[in-house]
Amino acid sequence: MRLTTHTDYALRSLMYLAAHDDSQTIDDIASAYDISKNHLMKVAQRLASCGFITSQRGRGGGLKLARDASEINIGEVVRAMEEVNQFVECSPGSKNQCVVTPVCGLSHILADAVGAFLAHLDKFTLADVMGKRQLFAEIFALETVDS
Amino acid sequence: MRLTTHTDYALRSLMYLAAHDDSQTIDDIASAYDISKNHLMKVAQRLASCGFITSQRGRGGGLKLARDASEINIGEVVRAMEEVNQFVECSPGSKNQCVVTPVCGLSHILADAVGAFLAHLDKFTLADVMGKRQLFAEIFALETVDS
Numbered sequence: 001m002r003l004t005t006h007t008d009y010a011l012r013s014l015m016y017l018a019a020h021d022d023s024q025t026i027d028d029i030a031s032a033y034d035i036s037k038n039h040l041m042k043v044a045q046r047l048a049s050c051g052f053i054t055s056q057r058g059r060g061g062g063l064k065l066a067r068d069a070s071e072i073n074i075g076e077v078v079r080a081m082e083e084v085n086q087f088v089e090c091s092p093g094s095k096n097q098c099v100v101t102p103v104c105g106l107s108h109i110l111a112d113a114v115g116a117f118l119a120h121l122d123k124f125t126l127a128d129v130m131g132k133r134q135l136f137a138e139i140f141a142l143e144t145v146d147s
Numbered sequence: 148m149r150l151t152t153h154t155d156y157a158l159r160s161l162m163y164l165a166a167h168d169d170s171q172t173i174d175d176i177a178s179a180y181d182i183s184k185n186h187l188m189k190v191a192q193r194l195a196s197c198g199f200i201t202s203q204r205g206r207g208g209g210l211k212l213a214r215d216a217s218e219i220n221i222g223e224v225v226r227a228m229e230e231v232n233q234f235v236e237c238s239p240g241s242k243n244q245c246v247v248t249p250v251c252g253l254s255h256i257l258a259d260a261v262g263a264f265l266a267h268l269d270k271f272t273l274a275d276v277m278g279k280r281q282l283f284a285e286i287f288a289l290e291t292v293d294s
Binding site for chain 2: 003015
């Protein structure tokens, strides 16, 4: 049980953008975290299509948060990036069904447990995660100097 | 975010054993669910080493629950089978650390969300999952006839 790399990179990208006032590029984010640029491009597309960030091409363009960090809910981001209804093969609505699915109490217990996981995340925004925004900015500035 | 196949098979194996009074083999379980025997062998070893099942070799041997289904907690099984402290790369105690780990509030929020997930599972036992034990037994009997 592990958060997908897709969601991991999405949350990191949002943190990077929240630490900067001006637009940033995929290269900036990839360099700061030393992670795959190709993977980040897909993540950024998804974040943009879900309305968490804006993406502008050309000179002066780049990625920015689409709204204030205090208005980006962590549970909402994880729901948008993860296939939370595919937690097990027998999740309600899944195409693959186990032989005992019709009588088994487990799938609903697991679905409710995933619900409890998400409900906890719903209590926090990107701004909460970034409690010390200035420290994030300083760390990213050091990374840029190093690379 | 998905339960590992290892845990999925562990829970299915426990359900199969809970539906039977006598010892069962790996072949029986693999056949009933149409899943990999090799993978099940590793799962059974882990379940036995964690004290959820007993495993006896030879004639009349096989796998049995080590205690009553009402005394096997689902949260306990998932904790034993999953690496719940490896939920993200930056989980507390993880070897791999993200560049912002020292200032980032996310790892503890995610760890607490996993805690909420497990706390929900802690409310249920294998007996709860098997509410209709007789129906499980009937389904497994049909599978045996079919195969």
